[in-house]
Amino acid sequence: MSSQVIEEQDLFLDDDTNFPEQTSFWWPAETTTKPVNDGVIDSLRTQLAGPSTGKAGLANIDKEKVNAIIYEASKGSAYFENERRKDKTVTKRIETMLIEASKVREMDLSMETRIVDGMIREFEESRDLSQTICHVDMDAFYASVEELDAPEWKNKPMAVGSNAMLSTSNYIARTFGVRSAMPGFIALKLCPDLCILPHNFKKYQAASDKVRAVFAKYDPDFSPMSLDEAYLNLTKVSLKERLETNSMTASELVQTIREEIFQSTQLTASAGIGPNKLLAKICSDFQKPNGQFEVSNDREAVQKFMAALPIRKIFGVGRVTERVLDSLGVKMCSDIYAHRALLYKLLSPISFKFMLRSYLGLGSTVVKAETTRKSISVERTFDALSAVGDLILKVEELAVLLAKDLADAGIKGKTIGIKLKLSSFELRVRSKTMPFYISSAEDIARIAGELLFKEMPVSLRLMGIRMSSLQPLVNENGLKKYFSAKIPNKQSIEDEEDMTPYIPEDYPMEAELSEEGDIENKSSLTCPICNRCLQLDNLEFNQHVDGCLSKIEVGLLL
DNA sequence: GGGCTGGTGGCAT
DNA sequence: TTCCAATGCCACCAGCCC
Known part of the structure; x- marks a missing residue:
């Protein structure tokens, strides 16, 4: 598997948004920006703030001010206008749904309630509390790896990425509102002293290899989600191994794993433990950084844990879904139950089932090393x-x-x-x-x-x-x-049909080829319309393709 | 009418 | 001045076949 794939995925999977207790938002009085309100609705400003900003851990930051700066920096750009278009689409979708909801609310929903309660009973019967699943997530991974080589960054705001986009930021930078998936130039407006380091994927891969070696010790079938994140099934770790590592409970075992990761890499990890992947993933975010949290394998504990959770914490519920559900009065997971009949009527069966299972804290327990690439x-x-x-x-x-x-x-x-x-x-x-x-x-x-x-x-x-x-x-x-001669090239097709576009025999193709010109500046280019290999410079090639395109329009080609 | 497949758009990490 | 890159999954629709 291409390692780049995993690295790139990591850009968004790094959503460890909790902050150390002592952090607070720094705001110089002279640059205070009043939150703008020029007719743009709050949803758009939230949208512009970027993904994951609604997640826990931002309580210590003045989100209003951060969002205002991001808004000011984005206003008027093509990106901004596109976000506005998208925002309008969602708003329309919500309006349509609210009309439907008002009709549904007037109906007698006792039958729907009974149906959903039946579904809940069915789901309950399938509840599996026999597994111990762990989700481990490295803290600010790329930034922490960089700090290993240059410890001076530990006390300064730093991010990894580029002027166009940041992959992650250290915890100092996060106190300014700088976080992953934020454009670098906007981050610099939030924190002018921010240092943006370029990616060094070799280093991150090397650190990841060490982390994975620890994972493999405890679950050879661990499932990596990216360079810095993985699921482990700890159910099968034997009592003997637990005694050897001086750990008896799942929590102690995970503590041991995290300590081993630190010994091996000098990097800290956070972890979540629960009876399935849904719960483990949510838990790993709870005590970030360098902490762990467990939901015990007990139905009541799971239900209690889920009920108090904002729906945005559910893996798969993003900004749009959050907005849609919010409009229906569903903010917390417990609201899913309270509005179950309404949601049953309004959501697609698949979406509804997903929400209901999430409310119940049900999730997959399958932890597999490899999946086939799609x-x-x-x-x-x-x-x-x-x-x-x-x-x-x-x-x-x-x-x-x-x-x-x-x-x-x-x-x-x-x-x-x-x-x-x-x-x-x-x-x-x-x-x-x-x-x-x-x-x-x-x-x-x-x-x-x-x-x-x-x-x-x-x-x-x-x-x-x-x-x-x-x-x-x-x-x-x-x-x-791919490495062989350019044309023709059909061996992978074997017994299948010829893909070359049909070109009429009398089609006058070669005018450009016969023209005189400086052969030094010409290169061999294949016209995707007529499929001819041409020795032309860029300008001539453009003209040739334009000619072919106009022939398509009059039906001469393809 | 229902199942299957392919194409497009959207959401998510 | 400047808003990434790679991948998976799902909804919805249309067309086709039985």
């Missing part, structure tokens, strides 16, 4: 591009990267998807499933190019290509394919 993708952000030739080059560039990742992973796939982020931040995803498997850069570029051209004209700030419906490569030819 998709593999690459994406890049860049300065706005709209010229056809530039976009084609970008497709080819990404296709090469994806083909390499596929080759490294030894897989091929049938479904190609493109992801486009317009300069307006509007997101578009398009995909196409082929009747055969592909893995070469050429095939990927051609299909991705076809998808892209249907969206033209566009001005893009991000492009991504994803391959899904995956299957392992069975022979070496498949692996060699």
Whole structure:
């Protein structure tokens, strides 16, 4: 598995938002910004503040002031306008639901209540309290690793990432409201003294390897969620091992694990213990940093724990779901029960079941080391591009990267998807499933190019290509394919149809090729429309593709 | 009409 | 001036088949 995948996931999984007791929000009097209120509703300001800000641990921070600064820094940008559009969509969705809710509230819901109570009884019967699951989460992982090499950062606000986006921040920086998934330039407005260190994934991987070695000792099948986070099933740790580690209870065992992690890495970890993954995950956030929390394997303890929990604490409930449920009066998990008949009527069966199970504190107990990968993708952000030739080059560039990742992973796939982020931040995803498997850069570029051209004209700030419906490569030819000659290249297709777009025989293609020019500045480029390999410079190539596109419009091609 | 598959959008980490 | 990258899951809809 590509290690980069895990590292990148980590950017968002690092949501350890609790703070040391002594922290308080620093606010110089002369720069105090009054919370703005120019007609923008609170939901948008909360939305702009970023993910995870509603989670526990921010009690010591003046959220109003932080949000006001973020709002001021974002106002007027394309990003801001897009957030406003998204906010309106959610608002509309909520309005529609509230109309429905007012109708439902007038109805006699005794039958629905009985149905839900029946579901609860059924769920109760399936409750498994026999397992001891632990979720371990390293504290401010990237930042803490950096502090190992440079201890002076321990007393200064520091974050890891870039001017565009932060992965994580140390606890000093968090007292300023600086946190993961925040753009660096906004973080600097919150904390002008903040130092932003670039990523050093090799270091984080090395530290992670040490942490995982400890995990493996206690559960060889531990399930890593990212570089700094994993689930362990401690049920099977034998009494003998517990005695050897001088620990009898699950809590003592986890204490031992955390101590071993510290011995090995000088890094602190927080942990949660419970009868399933849902509870363990929530608990690991409770005593951050460098702490642990346990919910005992007892139905009443679990119910009591869950009832007092804000719904946002549930893994899978984000800002949007929180807003939607809040509009229905559901803020805490106990509210799910109080409003069970209404929610039963309004939510989809799957969503309702998820909420009800969460209220009951029921979750999966399956801790598995490996899961099969479902998709593999690459994406890049860049300065706005709209010229056809530039976009084609970008497709080819990404296709090469994806083909390499596929080759490294030894897989091929049938479904190609493109992801486009317009300069307006509007997101578009398009995909196409082929009747055969592909893995070469050429095939990927051609299909991705076809998808892209249907969206033209566009001005893009991000492009991504994803391959899904995956299957392992069975022979070496498949692996060699991408590195072999450019065209034609069909060995992975074998008995399947030819993918080359149909081009009429009398189609006049070669005008550009016969032109004179400085061959030094020309490179070999494949037009994704007519699939010809051309020796052209960028300008000529753009003109060629534009010509092909106009031919598509009049139905001459494809 | 119900199940299946594929495509798109959205939400989540 | 500046808002990442990779992946999974689900809802909803349309089209197809039996």
